[in-house]
Amino acid sequence: MCVRTERSLMREPIMDECLQLLADGRRRRVIRSLQVEGETTVEGLTMRLLADGPENSREKIHTELHHTHLPKLQSYGIAEYDRDSGTVQYQSHDGLEQVMDSLPEQTIVPPATAGNK
Numbered sequence: 001m002c003v004r005t006e007r008s009l010m011r012e013p014i015m016d017e018c019l020q021l022l023a024d025g026r027r028r029r030v031i032r033s034l035q036v037e038g039e040t041t042v043e044g045l046t047m048r049l050l051a052d053g054p055e056n057s058r059e060k061i062h063t064e065l066h067h068t069h070l071p072k073l074q075s076y077g078i079a080e081y082d083r084d085s086g087t088v089q090y091q092s093h094d095g096l097e098q099v100m101d102s103l104p105e106q107t108i109v110p111p112a113t114a115g116n117k
Contacts, residue, residue: 018099027069034090042086
């Protein structure tokens with residue numbers, strides 16, 4: 001099903017697409033952060049992911065968000081990403097949220113931070 005918005009053509013993810021969106025651990029953490037915060041910035045997401053584990057540099061995480069994860073989430077209508085201002089806003093999606101809620105928390109939040117919630 002397609003829904004036209006002022007900014008772009010948004011597609012409603014079906015199950016296979018939801019699973020594909022959630023296949024990447026970093027993207028699951030981005031989605032969970034957006035669910036909690038509602039609206040944030042690319043820099044805010046970068047710092048949150050960097051705090052999850054220092055396995056990557058700040059620059060690498062920022063680049064992945066800007067060029068990979070946020071555009072993909074926007075293309076499915078999960079996030080509204082304004083590249084100019086760097087703001088990211090979560091767009092609720094029941095199907096994706098149901099799949100996220102069915103996942104064990106440790107698959108979304110790294111074990112080192114899962115206990116700190």
